[in-house]
Amino acid sequence: KTKSKQISQQVRHVDIFPTLFKILNLKINHKVDGTSLLPLINDENFDEFPAYIESPPTIEKSQPKMIGIRTSKYKYIRSLSEPPTNIELYDLKNDPREEFNIANSSSEIVSKYDKILLDLRKDSILDTDFDKISQKQHDEIENELRKMGYL
DSSP: OOOOOOOOSOOOGGGHHHHHHHHTTOOOOSOOSSOOOHHHHTTOOOOOOOEEEEOOOOSSTTSOOEEEEEOSSEEEEEESSSTTSSOEEEETTTOTTOOOOOGGGOHHHHHHHHHHHHHHHTTSOOGGGGGGSOHHHHHHHHHHHHHTTOO
């Protein structure tokens, strides 16, 4: 019989796949992002991992793409193309509604979280690669997004 359980620690979507494989005792034969949440489910020690976040893609280029990370303590976001601009840092424990940007008064935390963000992104596909698609590919993608109701 399965018992329900509420977990208060932050987890990430990317951890679902490795968790299911671990529960089903299946071997993953290639590198995947994420880690199994089974230790957390079994009330064992589990280190929290920062969750990578980014703004959704926009058709209009007028709004800058934002990237960041979130932990149970802080949420850090900044411009992708211009890292020192549009920086936001929120203390989620004391400001869960994210009303007070503390980036200007917390440069040490901003530096720490920016380094974590850069480390997370170092093995990812570079965003500039998406700028190399043809106009035809761009139109096809936009058409598919429109069919799915995203545009």
